[in-house]
Amino acid sequence: MSKASSNTLRQGETQRVALTLNGRVRSGLCETRDLLSDFIRHELGATGTHVGCEHGVCGACTVHIDGVAARSCLMLAVQVQGRRVDTVEGLAPDQTLGDLQQAFQRHHALQCGFCTAGILMSCADYLQRVPDPTEEQVREMLSGHLCRCTGYTPIIAAVLDVAARRKQRNESPEAVHA
Incomplete structure (x- = not known):
């Protein structure tokens, strides 16, 4: 088996993705095809990130990745491995409105x-x-x-x-x- 094929996931296989979500180190399992928006909502439970068009047009899924606004429906969850992601929940970490x-x-x-x-x-x-x-x-x-x-x-x-x-x-x- 070649090295390239040994690192390739097959359909249905999962991979662990670790990131810093709203200041806390978190991780979860996803397939390589899973969208960041779905991973954040369904695997990590940050449901403040909404999914509207799933094409990057509406902006409902906007999060910050390493401090910069990005559409989470246009990224794969595996792309944020080791990165910082902030969602709307992170705007009020101490439960008071910013x-x-x-x-x-x-x-x-x-x-x-x-x-x-x-x-x-x-x-x-x-x-x-x-x-x-x-x-x-x-x-x-x-x-x-x-x-x-x-x-x-x-x-x-x-x-x-x-x-x-x-x-x-x-x-x-x-x-x-x-």
Whole structure:
């Protein structure tokens, strides 16, 4: 048997995948063809990650992989071996809402909630990279998500609110002396 064929899994065989999920080392079994979104939900129990289109179009399955937003329905579970994956559950590890989640609540930026987890993950990633976005920039970022309920206006307001509050906090005299 050649070396290449000895490392190949046959259909139905499973492989253990170990990763850091929301700050905790976790592992589970999957087939090499299993999607990351399914692995996260069904094997690891992080059901906040939603699966909508399974084609990367709707954005409901967005997670962070090594700190960068990615569509979990477009990745195989085996691709995250040894990597860090954060889901919406990781935004509130101590069971208190983060500032972005609070802003979504304040601005009524969710209705049915199906798309909310993915949008929150994209917004969190975006605000890390673009801490002071314009409304147009937020609209552009959100164009990668489908939401049938909100009309996006409250989501945009929430993101801009968080950006403004973070900027104010960082520019306050208390922040300089902290």
